[in-house]
Amino acid sequence: MTQPIGIIADSLVRERTRAGLSLAEVARRAGVAKSTLSQLESGNGNPSIETLWALCVALNIPFARLMEPAENATQVIRRGEGNKVVAEQADYQAILLASCPPGARRDIYLLMAQPGSERLSRPHTPGAVEHVIVTQGRALLGLKDSPETLEAGDYICYPGDREHIFRALEPDTLAILVAEQG
Structure with missing residues (x-):
């Protein structure tokens, strides 16, 4: 995925996994619907800045990290x-x-x-x-x-x-x- 929503989707999954949190827990902490987070992690939707900020706070990451493509792991x-x-x-x-x-x-x-x-x-x-x-x-x-x-x-x-x-x-x-x- 190279479009912004694709990078955001990959980043959300990467950061949620890195934090060891479930989809439901991140959604709860961010105050968003679990289905909304699931759609975003699938690369669907058009999230608002407010939703993305709330997710960053829930994941304890800077906003810019959502826009960073994944690095080569090895x-x-x-x-x-x-x-x-x-x-x-x-x-x-x-x-x-x-x-x-x-x-x-x-x-x-x-x-x-x-x-x-x-x-x-x-x-x-x-x-x-x-x-x-x-x-x-x-x-x-x-x-x-x-x-x-x-x-x-x-x-x-x-x-x-x-x-x-x-x-x-x-x-x-x-x-x-x-x-x-x-």
Whole structure:
């Protein structure tokens, strides 16, 4: 959906799901009919500004977020790719993989895995994001339905509030996991 109502519909569903609220609860909080919200989430209707503002308040989001198209949910940066900043007086390079959103919390983990069965993680809290850098070996990881194969030096970012997996493809696979929660 690329028309404004389509973007709004997708945003309403995305933000309601992220907040972990039912259709009925958001409608109640916003003071709109459940059928109205259902129509809007289906991409039907012509909502007033007042209705959209009420929904934003109910979802605790800024109004502009309703107009934002969905971002690509998974990002992969291969070793050597990305925007580099190089030091003048040392053999040192930095590549920004991800910036931290305001108010977010990040926890950092070292993952050590052996080939065999995959680690299936259930969805974490709404809005959670995971960043992983494979430092040794190879692994299949990311969203359960669309995992990526990463090698040492590769980076991936995916929504942690959806089912995701990690499966080592080589012995002694190591990775750094940064778990971000808003």
